[in-house]
Amino acid sequence: MKKTHILAGLLTLSLTACNQKFLDLAPISSINTTSYYQTQSDILTALSGAYGALQAPGQYGQYYVIAEIPSDDTYPVLSGTVTDQDQFDKFYLITTNPYLLATWSDGYRGIYRCNTVIGRIEGVTMDATLKSRIIGEAKFLRALMYFNLVRFFGDVPLVLTEITDPLQGYDYGRTPAADVYAQISKDLTDAEAALPVSYTGTDIGRATSGAAKSLLGKVYLTQKNYAGAATKLKEVIDRGTYSLLPSYANLFTPANKNSRESIFEVQYKKGNIGEGSNYANTYAPTNSGSAVIAFGGGGNNIPTADLERSYEANDPRKAISMATSYTSTSGARVDAYYIKKYADQPVVVNDSEDNWYVLRYADVLLMYAEALNETGKTADALPYLNQIRRRVSLTDKAISTQADMRLALEQERRVELAFEGHRWFDLVRTDRAIPVLNAKASAIGIKTPLTTNSLLFPVPQSQIDINPGKLKQNPGY
Amino acid sequence: MKQPLLILSLVLVNLLLNDTSGAAQQLATTRSAPGSPQRTADQTITGRVTDGATGSGLPGVSVVVKGTSRGTTTDTDGNYRLNVPDQGVTLVFSFIGYATQEVAAGNRSTLDITLATDDKTLSEIVVVGYGTQNRRELTGSVASLKTTTIKDQPVPNVVEGLAGRMPGVLIQQNTGSPGNAPSIKVRGLGSISAGNGPLVVVDGQPLNSGTQTNAGGLNQLNPNDIDKIDVLKDASATAIYGSRGANGVVMVTTKRGKSGQNRINFDYYIGSQEVSKKMSVLNAQQFAEYNKEATNTAYLERVPGASVNDPNSARPAGLRYRYPQGVEFPGVNFNDPASLTSYDYQDMIFRKAPISNYQLSASGGSEKVQYFLSGNYFKQDGIIQKSGINRYTVRSNVDAQLTSKLKVGVSFSPTYQTESRVNSDGHWANNGVINAALTLLPFIPIYQPGTNVYNSELYYATPYDWSGVTNPVANITEVDNNVTQLRLLGNAYAELSLYKTLRYRGTVGADVNYLRQNYYQTSAIPTSSLLPLTPNSAYAYTNQNINWVTNHTLNYTLDLGNTHHIEALVGMEAQRNDFEESQVNANNFPNDVVRTINAGTITGGTSNRTQWTLASYFARVIYNYKDRYLFNASIRSDGSSRFGETNRFGTFPSASVGWRIIEESFMKSVPVITDLKLRASYGLSGNNAFTTNYPAIGVLSKDNYVFGNTLSNGLATSSVANPRLGWEKSRQVDVGLDIGLFQNRVFLTVDYYNRITTDLLLSVQVPTLTGFTTSVQNIGKVENKGMEFALSTRNINGSGTGFTWTTDLNLSFNRNNVLALGPNGDAIINNSGIGSTNITVVGKPLGNFYGYQQLGIFQNQAQLDAYPHFSDSRPGDIKYADVNGDGKIDANDRTIIGNNQPDFIYGITNSLSFKGFDLGIVAQGVQGGQILNLSRRFFENLEGNQNQLTVVEGRWHSEQNPGDGKTPRANSRSTGSNGQVSSRWVESASYFRIRNITLGYNFPQALTQKAKIQTFRLYVGVQNAVTFSKYLGYNPEVSGYEGPLTGGVDYGSYPLARTYTVGLNLGF
Secondary structure, eight states, rough: OOHHHHHHHHHHHHHHHHHHHHHHHOOOOOOOOTTTTOOOHHHHHHHHHHHGGGGGGIITTHHIIIIITSSSSEEOBBBTBOOOHHHHHHHHOEEEEEEEEHHHHHHHHHHHHHHHHHGGGOOOOOOOOHHHHHHHHHHHHHHHHHHHHHHHHSSSSOOSSOOOOOGGGGGGOBBBBBHHHHHHHHHHHHHHHSOSSSSOGEEETSSSHHHHHHHHHHHEEETOOHHHHHHHHHHHHHHOOOOOOOOOOGGGSSSTTTTTTTEEEEEOOOSSSOOOBHHHHHHHHTTTTSSSSSTTOOOOOOEEEHHHSSSSSTTTHHHHHHEEEEOOOOOOEEEEEEEEOOOOOSSSSSSSSOOOOEEEEEHHHHHHHHHHHTTTTTHHHHHHHHHHHTTTTTOOOOOOSHHHHEEEEHHHHHHHHSSSSSSSHHHHHOOOOOHHHHTTHHTTSSSSOOOOGGGGGOOOOOHHSSSSTTOOTTTTO | HHHHHHHHHHHHHHHHHHHHHHHHHHHHHHHHHHTTHHHOOOOEEEEEEEEEOOBBBBTTTTEETTSSOEEEETTSSEEEEEESTTTTEEEEEEEEEEEEEOEETTTTTTEEEEOOOOOHHHHHHEEEEEEEGGGGGSSEEEEEEEEEGTTTTTOHHHHHHHTTTTTEEEOOOOOOOTTOEEEEEESOOOOOOOOOOOOOTTEEEEEEOSSBBBBGGGSSOOGGEEEEEEOOOHHHGGGGGGGGGGTTTEEEOOOOOTTTOOOEEEEEEEEEESSOOOOOOOOOHHHHHHHHHHHHHHHHHSSSTOOTTOGGGSSOTTTOOOOOSSEEEEEEETTOGOOOOOHHHHHBBOOEEEEEEEEEEEEOSSSSEEEEEEEEEEEEEEEBOOOOOEEEEEEEEEEEOOOOOOOEEEEEEEEEEEEEOOSSSSOGTOOHHHHHHHHHHHOSSSSSSSHHHHHOHHHHHHGGOOOOOOOHHHHHHHHEEEEEEEEEEEEEEEEEEEEETEEEEEEEEEEEEEEEEEEEOOTSSOOOOOSSOSEEEEEEEEEEEEEEEEEEEEEEEETTTEEEEEEEEEEEEEEEEEEEEEEEEOOOOOOOOOOOOGGGGEEEEEEEEEEEEEEEEEEEEEEEEEETTEEEEEEEEEEEEEEGGOOOEEEEEEEEEEEEEGSSSGGOTTTTTEEEEEEEEEEEEOOOOSSSSSSSSSSEEOOOEEEEEEEEEEEEEEEOTTTTTTOOEEEEEEEEEEEEEETTTTEEEEEEEEEEEOOEEEEEEEOOOSOSSEEEEOOOOOEEEEEEEEEEEEEOOTTTTTTEEEEEEEEEEEEEEEETTTTOOEEEEEEEEEEEEEEEEEEOOOSEEBBBBBBEEOHHHHHHHHHHTTTTOOTEEEEEETOSSSSOGGGOOOEEESSSSEEEEEEEEEEEEEEEEEEEEEEEESSOOEEEEEHHHHTOOOOSSOBBGGGOOOOOOOOSOTSSSSSBBBOOOOTTTTTSGGGGGEEEOOOEEEEEEEEEEEEHHHHGGGGGGGHHHEEEEEEEEEEEESSSOOTTTTTTTSSSTTEESSSSSSOEEEEEEEEEEEEO
């Protein structure tokens, strides 16, 4: 009997003492957040996950909708009553537009991943140089993602640490855009110091110091900090890492991915491994069968006649960037405007090799020229403009006034960087969106003329509904 | 933790094994030496026990010396002989169905006893958590049923026999598929995303929890081995099961041996099952007529100047008759509809199927050792061809009193079951047999003429846009889907008297289940135009679930005079569950000869492993004062691995009081009332039956990237951790009244309850700036309140005539209401089968059907012009309600169009006996509630491409011939969105069913004794005898997507069988 007492007592003790361990179970067949992020390889995998967020529809996967369609360069194919893309084109955006939600949510999903890497790496014992580089890469990505969000939505919540409890999400209201820009600049300043000039082998495609500087230059330019922009962009130019490819056409062949002109690209790879890009199929004309791109096209982002007309007569970039007809498989000529820049033949549908340029050297040269011009150095700016023109064998321009230079740069950027997601932001940055687009209102079919309210998109309605106390809508929506 | 406990368990098991062998030795000793010195001092008492009503001797009455385990049973004439240790002992006479009597022997050596039939509800022992209680002292709400009352029903799962027998317990046999468990819901639905099924406890061993609402835990248990079912309903009864008690607890007690009552029983029945209902579909001629009409409607509407007389050759593709004119098909002359043969595919898939059950059991024992041993073979062929189960069960329950202080016991029951499954439910395109049989065009032979090649609609259909309904016979014949399960359920206990009435009890139990499924589909199945070509394919699936539990309790009883009675219990329990599964898929088999995976090309596979653990402490105290004032309180603390780390332990208290008013002196003046008790309870119980074992833990998923043009593996968090995640909390009030009248010949129990469940587990939308769109949180609130009535009457108690008649009646109302959902109260919309079919909103019950409200049929253009409609609606199309009144019909006009939850459920059981005859009639019903008969989107699509229910004979033809006012016009190019989910498909779920009728005859003992047989009974029975229901489908209990939010949807479902049985019970 005594023995039993002891037995029962022991049992009670052992049960109590070991309860915690007995009850602490973690998933066996999937990796969990509590036990991960222990080693250098864990962190590198998480960082790849953060880069992977760039491919999400709401980031660069469907950047062509939200960043391209509002401009005067392209318009969407209208299918049935689906107006989600048309709302961007004709400026009658409603707050429940799904592209808004995707952009907001996928943006923050990427930011979450960057925050996780930045936060979790602290506790990992690893090579110090690599650690600093990884932090730099994560900060570059975070800055890029915030830069897009702040340009689309204006004031946005500024989340800088990994959210470990979804309830924390209710604490975030919208941070003034200026503060968001300050954080972006800080992240990029940190990144340019931590990142290498270039990579080799299987690291090619990671963020470099040049990418950080270029992006910082663009951020400054967007904030109208022209002196700052000029300084940063000059650093990129002076370092000599980058140069224009001799052939404009070569920029858009998969063989020239991550070339000397490339500063930062969203990377893709075909082969049915879930890493191919969908641009080629997306842009090919509807009902084109395999005449343009195998497996047919979605007919997205149809180039406008206005854009077509804006190319100079002998500009080879037009034929490289777009087409106005194709030959069907039966040999007939079919009239259709479509984008040609992304045209790698997929092996399965939506699985092409085409990368997405986020930053390339031509953009840097033109931005630098813009910064110089805005600081009154119009003459200094001119050679950079002409450097772009010379590559495509166009004659040098001779411009003397700041105003003319502005228009020349606007025009050059439009044709040089067409369909790469710049035009809308260029117009907004240079305060030209309202006059330029309103002037073409009837051609584009704009429903109501643009006002300053139109320059920011509405915060997705669902996000306001979830946290109405903290999130307020942009004016005009 | 694991190891110490494991070692202890092993030690215990070891102890038990050794001790049992000790007990066996002891047994042998007792037998070989009956005249041991101790015995010679005994004195002998003899006597006869008779039935108070009939005066005849009662065999098998237990006679035990009170306070000891010494005892015997009466012989066939009711005589007994018992050695007692000394004078002054008290003998206890007990027999099922009779009131137990205690008689002080004094110095008498002869003691004749007359037993009166029992006021059974009063002396009944009720199994509660970690113990038993006399119903008289019960303060909670517990429904009980002895399985003797359902023993002859041909049911593979004991739960099926409970239907209509217990107030507050809704049992729905959603499908007639052999081996499928019915759903069981105790007092409504209290959860949205976690399970709604009760916890099942077998002989004190809680089984794995986590399934939705079905009684799957009881599935391989042999019903013939079960002695009694108690369902704990209110919080004072369930709180002792803490985080698993909120949905009620089903306590299963298996049969055990009784000392002295050595019995061998053989029970056998054989039966024949047939489908209880067939659905009425068009024959070939009706179909041809209808098809012609549908095609002409579309043709005339779409082609200007068209005439019904235009031949097919003049009509564009898609607008031709789908039963073509002037075209000959092999074996089918379409020119002459009268010549078309009508095939009844229901007759081809259904069959008369045998069912049989063999049970051989032995039970009994000595004072020291009692045993119950059984072997069972159960075979049920399904009423759909090829389906069926075979089940082999063995049970061994042994209890041994090793010393005066130590008692041990073992229960062990292996089960092996083989099952042949048929894909009866779901869309015909997914080879669902039922929907294929009902929608296949009625003139298409199963085989292509003169061959044994399966026919398909495609064979005929290519130019005529038939939808390609699959071949119902091929869907059965050409698929092998064999499942075998081995289940080992067992536990061992030790009970030790520590000091006076302080007792320790420890149990170790395990429930081990292995499942293996081999699936093979041949290439002979004709393909559907809706699906890609599926050549032969196969998979092999296997899973293993190991659940072990150990609990240890200390129990102390204190009686102070006849006034104060105290019972206290403290205990602890640990439970662990390990689940593993894996599957390998293959296709591209060279032929159908070898059907195992090795013969094909492996295309992929998966595996998965999960665990859960639970560690608990609990206590209970019962205090009675003068048997009049009753008080009961319990508390449990549960630690569950499923909960978040900051919320790992939950505490579940409860308290209840009872007042046995009958004991008050003033009640003496009301002799008609023979029992009266008022009960009230309040308590908290929980629900941790989450659909995953790790809801609180964030996990990472793959999101790769590319560097240097090579793949770089990436991982990113795909679900966020919620360290606060905890159990769902149910707070329940119960007030009950028990009244006995006329010597308790009439006994009424009434309960009112109100259960409010809070902290519902919900996947809620969170700000996406967190990096996530949803998160699992404890949010939301549901109320269930209701009334339950149980009335037992002994209408004729047999005195003099030998005729007895008892009636048990129960009636339960439950009202379910969602009080809160998510942070914003957003509605939850669910899909079952197609699109959105269900909606759950605040202020309504869970799981409403969601769709358009049909107002009628547009009879003419004027009506069409006068009311909002879809842009392509025409006269003859459905008039839907403009619910939001915005002048147009669109998705925003979808509304609540029904709910499966009944207004009330009821059951009536009548038992009659006269001389050797006995008759039992069990009837039950459900009133209120609806079914969404989703299959009618095929059966009544009116497009002329599938066969239809004869309901479509009431279709709209013209304003002058408007049909039944609900069924739209036939139109092969359907307009007006007639095929949207709408109230047209919502039907009443009310039914009244005579579930079982059994008539038996007990041969007189005088006759049977000659053959050395103690009891011999023959019976005939019919299960699911008659169902009164207006439901068009097979079974108004249907629920193809069973769950709290999608209950009561019929998308083709295995019908119930009507079963005729003949059986016998033999006792030796």
